[in-house]
Amino acid sequence: MRGPGSSPCASCKLLRRRCAKECIFAPYFPPDDPHKFAIVHKVFGASNVSKMLQELPVHQRADAVNSLVFEANARVRDPVYGCVGAISYLQNQVTQLQMQLAVAQTEILCIQMQHEPALQSHHEVFELDQDDKAHLLHSNNNSINNCNNNYNLAYAMSSGQLNSNFASPSSIIQMQMQDPLKQESLWT
Amino acid sequence: MSSSYSNYTNSPCAACKFLRRKCTSDCVFAPYFPPEEPKKFANVHRIFGASNVSKILQEVEPHQREDAVNSLAYEAEARLRDPVYGCVGAISVLQRQVLGLQSELEETNADIMRYASCLGGETTSVYGARRG
Numbered sequence: 001m002r003g004p005g006s007s008p009c010a011s012c013k014l015l016r017r018r019c020a021k022e023c024i025f026a027p028y029f030p031p032d033d034p035h036k037f038a039i040v041h042k043v044f045g046a047s048n049v050s051k052m053l054q055e056l057p058v059h060q061r062a063d064a065v066n067s068l069v070f071e072a073n074a075r076v077r078d079p080v081y082g083c084v085g086a087i088s089y090l091q092n093q094v095t096q097l098q099m100q101l102a103v104a105q106t107e108i109l110c111i112q113m114q115h116e117p118a119l120q121s122h123h124e125v126f127e128l129d130q131d132d133k134a135h136l137l138h139s140n141n142n143s144i145n146n147c148n149n150n151y152n153l154a155y156a157m158s159s160g161q162l163n164s165n166f167a168s169p170s171s172i173i174q175m176q177m178q179d180p181l182k183q184e185s186l187w188t
Numbered sequence: 189m190s191s192s193y194s195n196y197t198n199s200p201c202a203a204c205k206f207l208r209r210k211c212t213s214d215c216v217f218a219p220y221f222p223p224e225e226p227k228k229f230a231n232v233h234r235i236f237g238a239s240n241v242s243k244i245l246q247e248v249e250p251h252q253r254e255d256a257v258n259s260l261a262y263e264a265e266a267r268l269r270d271p272v273y274g275c276v277g278a279i280s281v282l283q284r285q286v287l288g289l290q291s292e293l294e295e296t297n298a299d300i301m302r303y304a305s306c307l308g309g310e311t312t313s314v315y316g317a318r319r320g
């Protein structure tokens with residue numbers, strides 16, 4: 001809630017209207033950051049943002065605004081692909097890493113198989129128990145419990161920066177639109 | 189695009205149907221919002237608004253407009269499914285996945301180095317090349 005005598009929020013300044021004390025934008029678009037609302041307004045439109053916020057419980061609105069700002073920034077930087085460019089880039093990165101990991105794990109297995117007697121004699125230096133071997137045998141997506149609320153994603157992608165050997169954003173869009181999105185809720 | 193004929197002889201495009209207006213021959217939406225996919229435009233309109241979509245389409249090159257529309261439709265659908273995070277949620281999941289895989293790859297490579305040092309530096313890679 002705005003206190004008496006405080007300046008209008010960034011959205012009411014941009015929209016040139018009186019900033020009421022119940023202004024839905026005021027808690028999330030402070031007057032000292034005009035760019036934040038400007039970019040969200042440019043991509044989504046103030047009335048759409050207002051409707052979206054009204055549909056959410058109050059405790060989720062800050063995160064919603066931050067994600068809208070992120071998407072709007074992505075769309076302004078890349079008018080063709082927006083955030084989808086980032087998703088495509090990351091999916092390609094995951095695929096590459098999975099391949100590299102599979103190769104490395106196979107290499108370890110090869111080494112083990114070739115040098116098993118030698119390895120057993122060095123067991124005091126390096127010993128693998130059954131759990132370690134199972135871990136090495138199975139490639140897995142080990143999601144670490146390292147939840148970064150980091151919207152400053154190192155975002156330097158556009159379709160031109162993608163490795164041409166991998167899926168383009170447009171094909172990612174076609175594939176993904178056939179499957180339901182599966183997402184985790186990360187913010188606590 | 190076959191849908192460009194729809195505004196001449198068949199029904200109006202999904203956008204003009206939704207907006208209840210005449211679908212003209214130069215309708216900017218018609219090539220990308222065929223009448224048989226009404227939900228696509230409805231979602232995009234709900235999240236971005238018709239005029240914002242029109243502005244975005246006019247900003248990009250004609251050969252990129254289909255991809256732009258499809259990415260907007262994807263983002264709109266993601267936002268409708270997850271009104272708080274939209275497709276940013278998917279980005280976060282992927283970022284975590286990348287970090288996890290990088291960490292695991294580093295550990296595995298460190299294991300390979302440990303093996304190499306244990307065995308006096310003589311190992312044979314999976315491709316048959318010797319390392320020493």
